[in-house]
Amino acid sequence: MYIQRILQSAKLQGIKGSPEVRGKIADKLSAEFTKLVMDSFEKNEKKFAKSVVFRADIKRILKRLAPKVKIEVRQLKSGCPHISPIYDKTKTEAIVKSWCIHIPFKYDSLPSDDFDRLGSLNHEVRHLFQFITEPKFTNKFSTSGLSVANSDDTLKFYEKFLYTDELRRYKSKDHLHSDKEARAVFVKNKIQKFFDKNIGSPEEKIEWLQKYRHLLKSETVAYKEGFLTGIVQEFTIGDIIQKLKCGKELEMEHTNVLGVTRLISTSKFPTLPEKIKELKSVMQESGQADYNDFIDGEFFIPQKISILEEMLAQELAKVRLQNKVISENKDLLK
Numbered sequence: 262m263y264i265q266r267i268l269q270s271a272k273l274q275g276i277k278g279s280p281e282v283r284g285k286i287a288d289k290l291s292a293e294f295t296k297l298v299m300d301s302f303e304k305n306e307k308k309f310a311k312s313v314v315f316r317a318d319i320k321r322i323l324k325r326l327a328p329k330v331k332i333e334v335r336q337l338k339s340g341c342p343h344i345s346p347i348y349d350k351t352k353t354e355a356i357v358k359s360w361c362i363h364i365p366f367k368y369d370s371l372p373s374d375d376f377d378r379l380g381s382l383n384h385e386v387r388h389l390f391q392f393i394t395e396p397k398f399t400n401k402f403s404t405s406g407l408s409v410a411n412s413d414d415t416l417k418f419y420e421k422f423l424y425t426d427e428l429r430r431y432k433s434k435d436h437l438h439s440d441k442e443a444r445a446v447f448v449k450n451k452i453q454k455f456f457d458k459n460i461g462s463p464e465e466k467i468e469w470l471q472k473y474r475h476l477l478k479s480e481t482v483a484y485k486e487g488f489l490t491g492i493v494q495e496f497t498i499g500d501i502i503q504k505l506k507c508g509k510e511l512e513m514e515h516t517n518v519l520g521v522t523r524l525i526s527t528s529k530f531p532t533l534p535e536k537i538k539e540l541k542s543v544m545q546e547s548g549q550a551d552y553n554d555f556i557d558g559e560f561f562i563p564q565k566i567s568i569l570e571e572m573l574a575q576e577l578a579k580v581r582l583q584n585k586v587i588s589e590n591k592d593l594l595k
Contacts, residue, residue, distance in 0.1 A: 265348075265354070265355045265356075265357060265400050266354050266355070266356050266357070266400075267356075267357045267396045267399060267400055268356060268357060268358045269329070270329070270330065270331045270358055270359055271330060271331065271346070271357045271358055271359055271360060271392075271393065271396075272330065272392075272393050272394075272396040272399075273327055273329075273330060273393045273394050274329055276394050280395060280398070283394045283395045284391070284394075284395075284482075286390075286394050287387070287390035287391050287394045287395075290326050290327075290390045290394070291383070291386060291387050291390055293326060294322060294323070294326060294383075294386055294390075295383065297322045297325070297326075298314050298318075298319070298322065298379075298382075301314040301315070301318040301322070302314060302373045305318075311372070312372065312373040312374075313370040313371060313372050313373065314370060314371050314373070315369060315370045316334055316336070316364075316366055316369045316370065317369075319334050319382070320332070320333075320334045323386075323389075327393055330359075330360070330393050331347075331358065331359030331360070332359065332360050332361070332362070332389065333347070333359065333360070333361040333362070334361075334362050334364065335361055335362070335363050335364075336363075336364070336365070336366050336369070337363040337364055337365040337366075338365075340363075342362075342363060342364050342365065342378075342381035342382070342384070342385055343362075343363050343385065344360060344361065344362050344363070344385045344388050344389055344392070345360070345361050345363065346359075346360060346361075347359045347360065347361055357399070360389055360392065360393070362382075362385050362386065362389060363385075364378065364381060364382050364385065365378060365381075366378075384483045384484060385483070387482060387483040388479070388483050391479060391482070391483075398475065398479075414459050415459065415460075415469060418455050418459075419473055419476060422451060422455075423452075423473055423476075423477060423565055424476070424477070424480065441564065444561065444564065445564060445568060448561070448564070448565060448568050449568050449571075449572065452568070452569070452572065453572075456469070463576050463579050463580050463583070464580065466572075466576050467573060467576045467577060467580065470569050470572055470573040470576065471573065473569050474566055474569040474570060474573065477562050477565055477566050477569070478566060480562065481562055481563070481566075
């Protein structure tokens with residue numbers, strides 16, 4: 262089994278405090294990243310007459326926010342957007358020395374209206390900021406840690422069932438989408454069967470339940486970042502401005518929080534602050550609703566976290582009881 266070690270070049274220096282404190286730092290970095298991406302849209306629109314952010318811009322922004330952390334931004338040719346560690350391996354260690362974000366750019370850039378890719382970018386960057394501000398989390402709980410330090414089976418189970426499985430593959434179990442209690446039983450049994458087959462001791466079960474729980478919690482944070490900055494319909498900033506100026510209603514379910522924040526920051530339309538403020542609020546609520554529907558209604562992540570926590574409490578109780586019995590037996594032998 263490999264031990265993963267993280268070099269200074271793969272974590273942010275001078276960060277101290279609890280996971281909650283570090284999480285707020287990661288949130289702040291993520292918000293600053295979004296602001297700087299918006300600034301790039303404006304600069305490139307003025308310079309090149311197109312609202313895009315180039316891959317070089319993203320690299321420059323990340324260098325500004327984490328100057329001593331080595332981060333690459335690569336073109337993704339196939340598969341899903343993701344972040345991966347770059348590491349060296351010895352016989353006993355996997356040494357993480359830098360990070361790489363893989364995004365499917367269009368001609369080495371992302372247009373401001375390519376909301377799927379922008380959402381993916383924000384999602385992966387939020388993961389990055391957690392990894393570099395919480396090295397202990399990265400070392401123990403991240404999928405990079407699992408992939409280099411543990412068996413393939415445990416990682417595959419997480420990726421194929423706990424993280425991405427939305428029950429569509431189970432043709433005979435369509436009722437699980439609407440029956441929350443039946444779904445809980447099914448998910449719990451699935452986890453228990455995997456543990457019975459692959460993981461022996463209660464201590465190992467506790468370790469993996471903790472890892473899976475932390476991983477899913479990390480995904481909820483990253484998805485929220487992606488949804489609240491990336492989900493939109495077909496409206497451009499120009500469309501929004503024109504409709505607001507004409508006093509027309511915006512008929513949409515979603516729009517671009519990124520774009521409206523940018524619009525507010527320019528202060529070019531001082532006569533419309535209340536309308537813009539109201540629009541921003543509606544869009545944030547819409548993004549939040551879609552985020553909730555995705556993680557809860559599609560992949561059932563909150564329910565899976567609750568099940569893992571319930572199973573974790575049960576395994577901890579078993580270990581405590583076992584230790585108590587052992588201690589009492591030792592006392593009898595004295």
